[in-house]
Amino acid sequence: MNATASRTPTFVFDVVIVGSGLAGLSAALLLPATTRIAIITKSAVREGSSGWAQGGIAAVWDKSDSFAAHIDDTLVAGAGLCDLAATQLVVEQAPQAIAWLQKLGVPFSREDGELHLTREGGHSARRIVHATDATGAAVQHTLIEQLQNSANITLFENHTLVDLITTTKLGLEPDAPTRCLGLYALDNTTDEVVTFQAPHTLLACGGAGKVYLYTTNPDTATGDGIAAAWRAGCRVQNMEFIQFHPTCLYHPHAKSFLISEAVRGEGGRLLLPDGTRFMPAHDPRAELAPRDVVARAIDFEMKKGGFDCVYLDISHQPLSFIQEHFPNIYARCLELGIDMSKQPIPVVPAAHYTCGGVLADLQGRTDVAGLYAIGETACSGLHGANRLASNSLLECMVFARAATQVIANNLTTTGSATVQTVPVWDDSRVTDADESVVISHNWDELRRFMWDYVGIVRTNKRLERAGHRIALLQAEIDEFYAHFHVSRDLLELRNLVQVADLIVKSAQARHESRGLHFSRDYPALLDAAVPTTLTPL
Template sequence: MLNFDVLIIGSGLAGMTLALHLAEQRKVCVVTKRDLLEGSSTYAQGGIAAVLDTGDSAEAHIRDTLIAGAGLCDEEATRFIVEHSKAAIDWLIELGVPFTRDDSHQTGYHLTREGGHSHRRIIHAADATGAAVTSTLGQKLRAHPNITLLEEHIAVDLITARKLGLAGERCYGAYVLDKAGDKVLTVAARDTIIASGGAGKVYLYTTNPDTATGDGIAMGWRAGCRVGNMEFIQFHPTCLYHPHSKSFLISEAVRGEGGILKLPDGTRFMPEHDERAELAPRDVVARAIDFEMKKHGLDCVYLDISYKPASFVREHFPNIYAHCLELGIDITQQPIPVVPAAHYTCGGLVTDLAGRTDVAGLFAVGEAACTGLHGANRLASNSLLECMVVGRAAADVILTAPAIELPVIPDWDDSQVTDPDEEVVISHNWDELRRAMWDYVGIVRTTKRLKRALHRIELLKLEIDEYYSHFHVSNDLIELRNLVLTAELIVRSAMARHESRGLHYSRDYPDTLPRAEPTVLAPDAP
């Protein structure tokens, strides 16, 4: 048995923030499914929203967040996170994150603007902010003597008092599969943090990396945590549409800097859908693109910034420019083919502002959590900010909490299972699940589609649970088990909302109710 003060499941910005704030006083273990830097945080392009300019204000940032969240944001959570935004950015600058400079600006940094924001407040590192942040923090994390890093390891399930036959609701760590050694380890910890990201891979088309399989949300639910607002899946309006490019995001900052959405014949269409045009919030833009594609029978629409000077485009979007050029698309000369794709899970495990869940000793931070900040639609570039502010708050709580004694924890028992005979079951069910979610639980929903999705999910869940109980666990099986449960939570949440609000648009309930209420699901009592 491996024994630590703190176990962090996930190595994105939320997990890194916690690890670095805790490691001076605690022995920390970070479990990550692949390489340390392989996660959604690394792929974040646009930047981090923060009140840095004297012409901006916390009240303006809060107001923009509440408007984008379609009345469902928790105002206390929003205020807490926004008011701590500058301190979070100062911490990153102190650690050496190379944000793009602008010596003519009062802050010394270039601030861009994205959809839904009333001010330029997005601090960024060119168009690869996530990579700049995680690589900088990752070097600190690897060098720290109190941090043990388990790469190529995936958490199987949380170890709880209920599973051990003890009284109360408490988490004591997790069982973790060493993918290289093909062995399940017992990792005990006084505090456990789920920082494993969202569930974009539940959909056929997503901007997320392959690691985004809802693992933390599913494990937390099985451990007894409530989930909130799972129906609100943000579809990013502009994912590159090209047969040789998988899940490449075209940053919202392209529209922020003047990019125009057009039909194949060059007609601009966003002003017909919203007075904010290309700078409308993501749900509005994604639905508009979906509408135009269905109306005209299109495979994609086009995002055009080629009318700007070529030097401007190359300077502001070097990575997007280079990637598109490799595919034969010169974005300084021609528009970019784009489609909407699943991008961000606005709901998750219900937590307070220090990341505490319903289970003692178990925290959730980042995309796996639901603090109430994002409401019915996340405002662009608020996600990395939430990771840092709530991560820091969770670390403060953990450092001041009294120590507990860990119980005796048995090793993982796989004596009653065998090696799988036909792994085609996993690949087939994975494909069927993601297609069903894309077809029936996408940008526009109906009650009939949701019922069809739930019926298929229930059948798949039975098959997967039977498979799980008979065979040795593998990375693919663990992810599929978590994906199908997360899909069920998304569909059940969507069926419970009898209105259209933010990212949830139902043809059967097109109106928005006068009172905004979160959707909260609770696991059955043991």
């Protein structure tokens, strides 16, 4: 850690939240109004993954549905690795979470005066509460409005997490467990590293989809929270389970545009280029099978036939139905010359969701005292080996509430931070980078070999090759990090390579095919379902 002698930090807060998606914003709004809160986000507040979520939020709302059915659907999708307590907690608190969003004013779609419920793959009933096909954006817009009216919350946009500050890294309290004291963040507008000091730090900064060449995630999804927590001494779990969304729009001018699961839920059929429907041959649930099944089926058909893509067809539905249920998808496709009411949509699988992450308990607590992880950054145990559609936004809210209850109970009575004063960042012994092209080249190489070697279908040889290349990249990046001023590109590359290493090591440790992890060398399913847990040295 680059640090000088102890001086007063730049900022002191009660709680520092990293990430401005649904998990981070929910946590900020659920904390007591007397709490001094900083939200750090490395781009604009509206640019996280949550705002890109189209489908909706899973919740038992209809009288014919039940918690037991939602729990069972989640456990089936999770292929035996879901934590039952976490699953029960999330499912049973879902109606409360929806009611909270309604109270805040989220404009959910309605029909005959009631919430309209759609169905998605893996669900046995209609239980997806949504705002047409732009649920994440609608929720984010509402929460940001609430945020702007909260005097106790300070938003730091364009700030990139550099590293967490811990007692162990500073050599403090050697006989006590590691405690988090805050973090360093790069101000992207000034290129200065500033210090944030707080007794409670909450990581809610999303997943790591950008470690792959093709992803539905925004550019901000670079695994920052997972990598920083690992470096701080936290265990990670189930990192081999990367969910590939089956249907990302395949078009040269469409970057990371997702075709919602709900299109298949409302009758969309997957076709080969010649118009042949293929999902019934892969699974009796056909297009409504869980995402891992559908993604592998598409991958198989594309490789078997040498196709660039397959097609998703919902043109049998009336135009009015499509415009009502999928207005944003319809408009975006039309902009690209695709009329989904008359022709099928070209689609390919793409990295979509990081099911594993920082190991956290049912209150979001990690192995490091004062450090919490929620949302896609965390591994709460809910998703197991494969996330059930529309459980992710739900997880964000339930664990935001759980974590903030613990934090609120441990705030000082005066409302002021009482942690030790920590050193400010010292970059007096580094220089400006003279070959930034190294960063962009390494970034491109990483994403390509992760796609080729650690994708939907894996082998021991592919994983070994990926691991070898990651080791070479890590050595280059560590040298770069030690000698040059940090930049957002360098920080993101450093984190992505760290996350890639965790994914590969986790995949190598699993000698079976389960959920999202499919290995040609170990195609069978073992009798016992055991999480993959990695511990820092």
